[in-house]
Amino acid sequence: MEKLTNRSVQVDRSPMTFGEKIYLPAxxxxxxxxxxxxxxxxxxxxxxxxxxxxxxxxxxxHILNRDEEGRERxxxxxxxxxACPAEAITMEAAERKPGEEHLYREEKYAAxxxxxxxxxxxxxxxxxxxxxxxxxxxxxxxxTHYSRKTMVYKKEDLLIPNxxxxxxx
Amino acid sequence: xxxxxxxxxxxxxxxxLATVILLGSLGVAMYATWGERKVAAVMQxxxxxxxxxxxxxxxxxxDGGKLFFKEEIIPEGSTKFxxxxxxxxxxxxxxxxxxxxxxxxxxxxxxxxVISLQVADINIGILFIFGVVxxxxxxxxxxxxxxxxxxxxxxSIRAAAQAVSYELAFGxxxxxxxxxTGSLSMRDIVAQQHGFWADGYFTWNFFKQPLGxxxxxxxxxxxxxxxxxxxxxxxxxxxxxxxxxxxxxxxGFYLFAEYINLFISSAVIATLYFGGYNFPFMDAxxxxxxxxxxxxxxxxxxxxxxxxxxLFFMFVRWTLPRFRYxxxxxxxxxxLIPLALVNMLITGIVILYALN
Numbered sequence: 001m002e003k004l005t006n007r008s009v010q011v012d013r014s015p016m017t018f019g020e021k022i023y024l025p026a027x028x029x030x031x032x033x034x035x036x037x038x039x040x041x042x043x044x045x046x047x048x049x050x051x052x053x054x055x056x057x058x059x060x061x062h063i064l065n066r067d068e069e070g071r072e073r074x075x076x077x078x079x080x081x082x083a084c085p086a087e088a089i090t091m092e093a094a095e096r097k098p099g100e101e102h103l104y105r106e107e108k109y110a111a112x113x114x115x116x117x118x119x120x121x122x123x124x125x126x127x128x129x130x131x132x133x134x135x136x137x138x139x140x141x142x143x144t145h146y147s148r149k150t151m152v153y154k155k156e157d158l159l160i161p162n163x164x165x166x167x168x169x
Numbered sequence: 170x171x172x173x174x175x176x177x178x179x180x181x182x183x184x185x186l187a188t189v190i191l192l193g194s195l196g197v198a199m200y201a202t203w204g205e206r207k208v209a210a211v212m213q214x215x216x217x218x219x220x221x222x223x224x225x226x227x228x229x230x231x232d233g234g235k236l237f238f239k240e241e242i243i244p245e246g247s248t249k250f251x252x253x254x255x256x257x258x259x260x261x262x263x264x265x266x267x268x269x270x271x272x273x274x275x276x277x278x279x280x281x282x283v284i285s286l287q288v289a290d291i292n293i294g295i296l297f298i299f300g301v302v303x304x305x306x307x308x309x310x311x312x313x314x315x316x317x318x319x320x321x322x323x324x325s326i327r328a329a330a331q332a333v334s335y336e337l338a339f340g341x342x343x344x345x346x347x348x349x350t351g352s353l354s355m356r357d358i359v360a361q362q363h364g365f366w367a368d369g370y371f372t373w374n375f376f377k378q379p380l381g382x383x384x385x386x387x388x389x390x391x392x393x394x395x396x397x398x399x400x401x402x403x404x405x406x407x408x409x410x411x412x413x414x415x416x417x418x419x420x421g422f423y424l425f426a427e428y429i430n431l432f433i434s435s436a437v438i439a440t441l442y443f444g445g446y447n448f449p450f451m452d453a454x455x456x457x458x459x460x461x462x463x464x465x466x467x468x469x470x471x472x473x474x475x476x477x478x479x480l481f482f483m484f485v486r487w488t489l490p491r492f493r494y495x496x497x498x499x500x501x502x503x504x505l506i507p508l509a510l511v512n513m514l515i516t517g518i519v520i521l522y523a524l525n
Contacts, residue, residue, distance in 0.1 A: 022504075030488040034212045042214040 059124045059137040062115055062153070063160050067105055070164040073134035076110035083129035088119035105132075113155040117142060187288050190267050198428035199229040201479060205428075208483040236421035244317060244414050251315035256415065256422035259308030263429035265301045269294035270436050271356050273446050273468040277460055286468065287356060294355035295343065298437060299336075302392060305430065306332045309394075312423065313411035324410035327400040327494060334501040335391035335398075341509035342384035345516040346374060346441060359440055365449035373444040380512045382442045384505055389434050391501070394427065395482060397489040398497060435478035439471060443478075446471040 019025055045052045054060075065073050076093035094111035096104045103109075122142075126135050145151050203218065203225065210217025218225030243252055273286035291297060306329050313325020350358045362372045375382050391398040402410040412423045439445060446467035448454075455463045492500065 027485070027489060031484055034484060034488040037212045037214060040214055042210075042216055044214075044216045046216065046219070 054139050058139055059122045059127075061117075061138050061140040061142055062120075062126070062158055063136050063138045064113065064155065064158040065134050065136055066160060066162060068163070069102070070162040071101075071103060071105040072109055072159065073105055073132045074110045074113065075106045075108045075132055075134075076113070077108075077131065079129040079131060080126035080135055083125040084120075085123060085125060086119045086121045088116045088121075089126060090114045090116075110155065113158065115153045115158065117151045117153055118148060182284060183288055186286065187268070190272065190288060191264055194264070194267050194429055194432050195425075197432045197475075197479075198425055199233070201428040201431055202232065202424075203229050204479070205483050205486075208480065209487050212484075212487045233421065236418050239417040241419070242414075242416045246317035247414065248315040248317070251311045252414075253419070255308050255312030255315055255411075256419045256426070257308075258311060259305060259426040260422045260429075262301050262305040262308060263426040263433065266298050266430075266433045267436070269297050269355050270433070270440055271359050271445060272471060273464050276464045286464070290354065290356050292352075292354045295347070295353050295358075295441075299340065299343075302430075302434075303332065303336060305426075308423075308426065309411050312415065316411070316414035318414050320407045321411045321413050324400070324402070324407045324413075328394060328411065331391055331394075331398065331400050331497060331501070334498060335388045335505070338384055338501060338505035338509045339388035339392065341506065341513055342381045342388065343441075345381045345509070345513045346378050346385075348513070348516050348520060349374070349377060355440055355445075359445035359447065362444040362447050364447060364451055365444070372447070373442065375442040375444075378442070378512075378516070380508070381516070384509045384512065385442070386438065387500075387505060389438060390482070390485070391497075393430055393434055393482070395431070396486040397492050399491060400494060400497060431479060431482060432475065435475045435482065436471070438478055439474040443474050 067073055076091050078091060078093075081087075081089040081091060090112070091110045091114070092112040093108050096107050096109055122137065124137050127137050206228070207217040207225075209215075218228040221227035221231045243249060268288040269291060271285075271287040271290075276284045276286065278284065309328045309332075310325050313321040313323075313328070316322070347353060350361055352358060352361075358374075362374060364372055366372065370376070394400070394402065402412075407413070412420050415423060448467070448470045451467070454466060458466070
């Protein structure tokens with residue numbers, strides 16, 4: 001039969017020699033291997049104390065970004081919701097009133113912005129779709145919850161703290 | 170009243186000694202569970218238990234506490250009395266063997282009183298150990314039978330067959346040793362291995378009986394139901410073997426008895442083949458330090474040997490895969506027993522022609 005790859009190895013079924021039959025050389029060989037492992041470094045990260053760096057493409061929990069002056073970047077265009085393959089994002093737009101210029105960067109903003117974390121598959125398409133650099137996937141791991149209700153993240157949960165009054169908080 | 174004229178001080182002394190040895194073996198067994206997990210971890214490049222206390226040193230206490238507070242389940246179809254008797258018997262036999270092991274040399278107080286560090290110096294010490302160890306199979310048998318579970322029954326049948334088969338080679342390997350020592354008393358056997366080097370030859374029995382030691386060691390693995398001969402447990406084939414139906418502290422007793430057995434049989438191996446509490450240059454040390462310190466050093470030497478043997482048992486467990494049942498039987502009956510017989514023959518010939 002023609003070989004598909006050259007990786008296959010013929011199994012040796014010849015009867016055991018005397019040296020193999022008394023097992024002891026094999027046992028000794030095995031012991032040297034396992035005892036050799038005493039001197040090897042273990043690769044464990046002792047998790048809660050010692051955290052492993054994420055890979056640069058890691059996609060964690062979402063955040064809603066603000067601009068340099070602390071105004072929300074999101075304009076509720078809905079592109080993220082459209083791009084979302086899991087249909088996890090819901091939003092409602094609202095118009096900026098006069099006097100709210102320090103809160104929202106543009107005339108339109110998201111009054112309601114929810115991500116259902118039960119549905120989200122952390123694909124990062126929302127981040128790619130966003131024309132205003134408003135939604136990002138951070139390096140935070142998804143926490144666990146006791147109820148389904150709290151798994152729907154509101155705008156308050158997603159929005160990063162205002163950099164302007166960061167010191168006051 | 171003359172017949173009952175027993176020395177009260179003697180009884181108290183032995184009682185204290187027995188308690189210390191019992192607690193000591195329990196403590197060593199507890200930390201053997203920790204040690205086993207650490208050894209396994211090291212060999213697999215892991216960390217092992219490290220949450221409870223520094224280096225996970227409180228892990229055995231946490232495990233014990235957990236086992237105590239677990240729900241006690243006795244299966245409906247089980248034979249209740251035997252079901253409870255099983256782990257009790259396993260534990261009892263495990264604790265009994267330590268009585269005849271001499272843990273250190275005699276300690277002579279200033280008033281001339283001799284305190285022996287051996288609970289019972291009976292002249293058939295080894296026979297006693299053998300008797301008790303074979304009684305230990307009953308714990309496994311009863312547990313497996315009383316569980317009313319086919320896996321448990323199969324495993325206990327295996328364990329019993331294995332123990333019986335390997336006890337033969339075990340005994341014959343020991344006969345060769347006893348032909349040399351000429352005594353069944355553990356105390357005498359240790360005394361004969363005094364020091365390390367005498368009259369141009371090693372005194373320890375290991376150097377006189379290397380083949381016998383090898384057979385004894387292999388059989389000890391089988392008697393202890395440890396990998397590579399852990400037919401009785403056999404996680405992959407029989408779930409958990411004879412302790413499948415057990416829960417709570419009854420399971421704990423089984424597991425614990427196994428580790429006590431490990432400790433005691435390591436002590437027996439150290440006593441029989443590695444000179445017990447004897448160590449090189451012990452006479453010089455004895456002259457240099459006081460009797461109390463010397464006794465302490467001797468006990469520590471024995472414990473060091475025991476711990477080394479326990480570690481060896483663990484290394485082997487985490488190195489070798491389990492034997493198949495037929496391979497196990499073949500090794501026992503077709504290899505070890507003839508080998509032990511040949512060893513006995515050679516020993517006999519040497520004693521008869523070379524030494525006389």
